[in-house]
Amino acid sequence: MRRKFITLTAAAVAAALMLAGCSGSSGGGTGGDGDKAFKVIAFTSGNQTPIGAWWVKAVTAKADELGWDLTMIQGDFDFQKMNPAVESAIGQGADVILDGYTDVSSIGSIVTAAKDAGIPIFAVDSGTEANDAFALNITANQQGIVDETLGALDDQLGGLKGKTIMVIGHDPHAGIRMRAGLAADDLAAAGATLAGGAIQKVTSPATGRTEALALVSDFLTANPGGLDGVWVGWDDAALGAAQAVTEAGADAKVTGVDATSEAIGGIEAGGAFLATVEQPWPSILDSVMTAVQAYQKDGTLPSSNFEAVDTTLVDKANAATITPSDKLK
Amino acid sequence: MNMTTTSNPVLEDSADIRTTPRRSVGQMLLSSGTVLALIALIIFFFAMRPDVFLSFTNVKNILYQVAILAIIAGAQTIVMVVGDFDLSVAATSSLAGAVAASLMLGGMPIPLAILVALAVGLLIGLANGLLIAYVNLSAFVATLATLTSVTGLAFIVTQGTTLFNLPAGFNALGQGKFLEIPLPVFIAIAISLILWFVLKYTTLGRRWYATGGNVEVSRLSGVNVRRARLLAFTIAGLVSAIGGILLTARLGSASAVQGDDNLLFSVAAVFLGMTIVRSGAANIVGTMVGVAIIGVMSNGLNILGVNAYVQQVVTGLIIIAAVTLSSLKTRSR
Numbered sequence: 001m002r003r004k005f006i007t008l009t010a011a012a013v014a015a016a017l018m019l020a021g022c023s024g025s026s027g028g029g030t031g032g033d034g035d036k037a038f039k040v041i042a043f044t045s046g047n048q049t050p051i052g053a054w055w056v057k058a059v060t061a062k063a064d065e066l067g068w069d070l071t072m073i074q075g076d077f078d079f080q081k082m083n084p085a086v087e088s089a090i091g092q093g094a095d096v097i098l099d100g101y102t103d104v105s106s107i108g109s110i111v112t113a114a115k116d117a118g119i120p121i122f123a124v125d126s127g128t129e130a131n132d133a134f135a136l137n138i139t140a141n142q143q144g145i146v147d148e149t150l151g152a153l154d155d156q157l158g159g160l161k162g163k164t165i166m167v168i169g170h171d172p173h174a175g176i177r178m179r180a181g182l183a184a185d186d187l188a189a190a191g192a193t194l195a196g197g198a199i200q201k202v203t204s205p206a207t208g209r210t211e212a213l214a215l216v217s218d219f220l221t222a223n224p225g226g227l228d229g230v231w232v233g234w235d236d237a238a239l240g241a242a243q244a245v246t247e248a249g250a251d252a253k254v255t256g257v258d259a260t261s262e263a264i265g266g267i268e269a270g271g272a273f274l275a276t277v278e279q280p281w282p283s284i285l286d287s288v289m290t291a292v293q294a295y296q297k298d299g300t301l302p303s304s305n306f307e308a309v310d311t312t313l314v315d316k317a318n319a320a321t322i323t324p325s326d327k328l329k
Numbered sequence: 330m331n332m333t334t335t336s337n338p339v340l341e342d343s344a345d346i347r348t349t350p351r352r353s354v355g356q357m358l359l360s361s362g363t364v365l366a367l368i369a370l371i372i373f374f375f376a377m378r379p380d381v382f383l384s385f386t387n388v389k390n391i392l393y394q395v396a397i398l399a400i401i402a403g404a405q406t407i408v409m410v411v412g413d414f415d416l417s418v419a420a421t422s423s424l425a426g427a428v429a430a431s432l433m434l435g436g437m438p439i440p441l442a443i444l445v446a447l448a449v450g451l452l453i454g455l456a457n458g459l460l461i462a463y464v465n466l467s468a469f470v471a472t473l474a475t476l477t478s479v480t481g482l483a484f485i486v487t488q489g490t491t492l493f494n495l496p497a498g499f500n501a502l503g504q505g506k507f508l509e510i511p512l513p514v515f516i517a518i519a520i521s522l523i524l525w526f527v528l529k530y531t532t533l534g535r536r537w538y539a540t541g542g543n544v545e546v547s548r549l550s551g552v553n554v555r556r557a558r559l560l561a562f563t564i565a566g567l568v569s570a571i572g573g574i575l576l577t578a579r580l581g582s583a584s585a586v587q588g589d590d591n592l593l594f595s596v597a598a599v600f601l602g603m604t605i606v607r608s609g610a611a612n613i614v615g616t617m618v619g620v621a622i623i624g625v626m627s628n629g630l631n632i633l634g635v636n637a638y639v640q641q642v643v644t645g646l647i648i649i650a651a652v653t654l655s656s657l658k659t660r661s662r
Contacts, residue, residue, distance in 0.1 A: 048585070050490045196634040203637050206586035211637070213580075214394055218631035221390050222381045236491065236584075243580070247504075262493045262582060326490045 037069035038296050041089045041119075043110075044100035045082055047074035050260070050326035051281060055100040055124065058282070058328075062289055079106050087113045096292055099123035103174045104133045120301060122288050124281070128178045130306035136291050140279040141308040142179040148313035149255040150186055152275040153229045156253050161191035163228040166219060168212050168237055170202045176233035179257070183231050195219055195227055202237055209240035216244035220252075227252040235263035235276055245272040259314050261324035268319045275315040278322050284309060362654050363604045363615070366647070367622050374629035381632060389510060395624035396513035397422075397576045398594050402616050403524045404568035405595040406602070409611035410528065411561045412541035413461060413468035417453065417475040419592035421566055422573025423585060424483040425450045429499075429574050430492040430583035439499045447570050453479055454566015458559035483585035493582040503578025513575050520568060525613040537561055541610060594623055597648045604654040622647065 042059050046052030056072060063070035071089050075082025082102075090097070090113045097119050099107065104127040111133040114121050120135035127137050154160050165187050169180025180199050187194060196219065202211045212232060220227055229252055230245065232238035238256025245252045252272065256263050259278040266273035287307070294300045314322050374382045381387055401418050408415045429446035433439060453475060460471035505512045528534035539547040540557045548554045572591070577583040601622055602615020623644065630640045 048484055048489050053489045198634075198636070201637040203641060204590065206584075206589045209580055209582075209587065210576075210590075214627065215631055215637075217390055217394070218387075218628050221384070221387045222378060222632040224386075239582070240580070260491070262491055265494065 037067060038096070039069045039071075039094045040096050040098060040292075041071045041073065041086060041094045042098040042100065043073040043075060043082060043086045044102055045075035045077050045079065045106065046101040048076055049101075051258075051328070052101050054281070054325075054328040055285065058285055059098060059100065062285075066293070075102070083107060083109050086110045090114055090117050090119060093117075094119050096295060097121040098288070098292070099126045099134070099137075101125050103127055104131050104137075105174065107133075120295065122292050122295075124284055124288055125175065125279075127306075128174050128308075130304075132305065134305050135295070136288060136302040136305055136307070138284045138287055138307045138309060139175070140277075140284075140311050142175060143182055144308075145257055145277045145279075145311050146179050146182040146186055148277055148311065149231060149257065149275060150183060150190070152255055152313060152315060153231065153253060154190070156274055157228050160187060162193075164193045164195050164223075164226055165229040165231055166195035166216065166227060166241075167199045168202060168215065168230065168232040168241060169199045170205060170208065170233060170237070173205070173233075176257075180231075180233045183233075187231070195223075195230075205234075205236070208234070208237035209243075212237035212240035213244045216241045216252075217248065220244065220248040220250050224248075225250065229274075230254045232256050234258050235260045238273065238276070239263060239266060242266055242272040259322055259325050261326055264314060264319045264322060264324055267314060267316055270316065275313055278312040278314050278325070280309060280311065281325065282328060363601050363618055363622070366650075367618055367625065370622060370625050370629065374625065374632065377629075378632055382629065385509075387628065387632075389514075391621075391624045391628045392514045393511045394628060395620050396511065396517040397572050397579065397588070398591055398598065398623065399517040399617060399620045400520050400572035400575065401569055401588070401591045402595040402598040402620050403521055403613060404565040404572070405599050406611045406613055406616045407524065407528075407537065407561045407568070408468070408565045409599050409603075410534075410537045410541050411558050412544070413558065413561070414472070414596065415457060415468065415562065415565050415569075416472040416592060417457060417479055418565060418569040418572075418595055419588045419590070420476045420479040420483065421450050421453045421569040422576060422588045422591060423583075424453070424479050424486065424573065425570035426573035426577030426587070427483045427486040427492065427583045427585060430495055430577050431486050433495055433499060434492055439496055442499075443574055446574050447567060450570020450573070451563060451567045454563040454569070455559070457566065458562030461562060462555040462558035480585065487583060487585045489585070491582050491584045495577070495581055495583075500578050500581045503575050504581070513579060516571070516575060520571065521613055521617055524568070528613055533557075533560065538610060542608075594620075594644075597644065598623060600648060 040063060044052050044055055047056050056074060060070065060072060073082060073085045073089065087110060097114055099121055101124060104111065111121065121133060123134045123137040125139040126134065128139060128142055131137065150160065153165065157163050167180055167184045167187065170176045184194055184199050200215050202208045216230060227250060230241040232241050232254060235256035235258040238254050239262055242254040245254060253274040254272050255274050256276040259276045263273060263276045267275060291302050401422055404418050405415060425446040428449050429442045432442035432445055457472055457475055460466045461468050503513055507515060528537065536552045536557045539550065539552050540554050544554050573588055576588050580587065598619030599611050599616050601619030603609050603611055605615040605618055606612050626643065627640060630643070
């Protein structure tokens with residue numbers, strides 16, 4: 001009995017020592033150590049969206065190309081699942097963390113864990129304003145998106161003054177919330193009337209199209225001919241709005257954001273869908289990766305932690321030349 | 330399964346409430362509270378927008394908006410009649426729509442793609458039924474698990490994207506009109522009538538109600554309870570698939586989660602409907618009243634420009650009110 005106990009204890013001690021030896025590797029704070037592979041944790045909550053899925057593939061391919069030791073964590077919009085997984089990976093040690101399309105407001109615990117471990121976070125579209133959480137966050141210029149889409153409506157309607165425009169937003173998405181607010185302010189400043197008196201809110205992105213369809217249908221039923229345009233914060237809901245306009249036989253024009261295949265198809269068809277916006281995700285990711293490689297080389301961090309890049313308005317004139325966001329390679 | 334037609338008046342027919350003698354005003358109010366709520370909502374919104382609310386265009390609009398919910402709520406009604414519930418109805422509908430879209434985009438003829446999608450719904454319902462009736466899992470656990478897996482399958486089928494450019498002939502199912510009324514309205518009415526007939530006039534419906542009333546007594550009375558539950562879930566899966574295919578045709582596209590809100594609203598509609606019959610059992614007539622309340626409320630609040638978040642709060646409060654009504658009725662019996 002005593003021999004068995006001693007044997008078991010010895011085995012347990014040996015296992016503990018082995019585990020301790022395994023977990024002693026890699027820490028944050030520098031741009032990687034000579035022979036060891038550069039260790040990267042990448043996470044996204046939006047992997048079930050077309051752009052999020054593209055980001056996962058693109059980051060994985062880049063990591064393979066550069067010989068990084070990549071841990072990819074896909075959160076399915078479930079922060080309760082994703083955040084602990086990322087924190088656990090941070091506990092194992094890493095050189096860099098990559099955040100794809102996950103707003104800073106949802107990853108407070110990850111930011112704290114990364115700071116404690118001295119690991120910088122490089123992000124794509126993870127906040128609409130500068131934030132110390134990131135060594136770098138590059139996103140699209142929200143004001144630019146609004147200027148382009150409202151400009152398209154302005155041109156089409158012969159001015160915005162006196163026109164009735166519905167703005168459809170979705171508050172939980174930081175980018176959509178910000179640009180919907182900017183659009184509402186700019187419309188008011190241009191002398192347009194907000195349909196319904198305020199930004200119309202879609203409660204769930206999953207049902208955005210049907211919600212927008214109902215919102216616009218009901219408004220047009222109550223106010224036949226009372227809508228000149230619909231500004232929508234993202235294409236899926238914009239497609240629902242355009243369908244409602246078409247079904248009502250109204251003349252209103254609709255703009256969206258994202259440049260999905262379906263939206264581009266709608267624009268090319270010449271119906272109610274007037275324009276959308278292409279956000280240059282591949283070049284944004286390239287810029288982020290370049291910054292990560294500079295950090296890997298000698299520990300250099302970007303001079304600015306936030307960058308908002310210009311976007312491209314997609315209308316009938318250039319729709320055929322745009323790569324849809326859901327077809328990115 | 331024997332489908333002999335027999336009448337099932339106490340459980341299914343709300344009209345019997347009116348012929349029941351010696352009922353207090355309080356009892357009557359409890360019994361007809363949901364119908365009164367619907368009437369009150371209609372009067373309120375009509376008073377607020379008399380020029381719009383009861384116009385042909387708007388009534389058509391409401392019917393169009395609730396047609397698919399009515400079908401999925403019909404599916405939910407069947408399983409709630411047998412005393413269970415199905416958390417996977419909305420996910421099943423999304424998967425069926427996605428399968429149909431994917432197959433059509435792959436070149437499969439429309440009727441065949443629809444048949445395969447219906448088969449997918451039927452199989453999911455069958456799986457639910459087997460797990461619940463024969464493996465004895467609780468409906469909550471089994472349908473929650475199915476919901477999870479089916480949602481994953483829908484993401485696999487759609488590859489996380491929105492499938493579109495569907496054949497015009499298919500889209501016409503959801504966007505076409507007959508006598509200026511959208512086709513999904515007719516389909517929803519037809520399905521509701523069939524379900525109503527099955528529940529009210531067939532042996533199968535009687536067995537479902539008996540099973541929902543008391544499983545043990547039903548079993549001792551010779552009802553094959555397992556088979557009854559299996560059939561209820563299987564048919565619910567099939568009906569959910571019809572709803573999902575129509576939603577895809579209505580939108581002209583399919584995504585993995587596009588019908589998600591139909592789960593909450595279908596359960597709400599059935600609960601609302603349970604208050605209109607004396608027994609407090611799920612029933613199609615009541616469910617359609619519940620669907621109408623949800624549709625009228627959403628449309629009316631939209632017309633009045635009420636914020637979507639407030640609409641959600643009001644929907645929740647109405648569900649609470651309905652369940653409270655049911656509970657008060659149960660106590661008063």
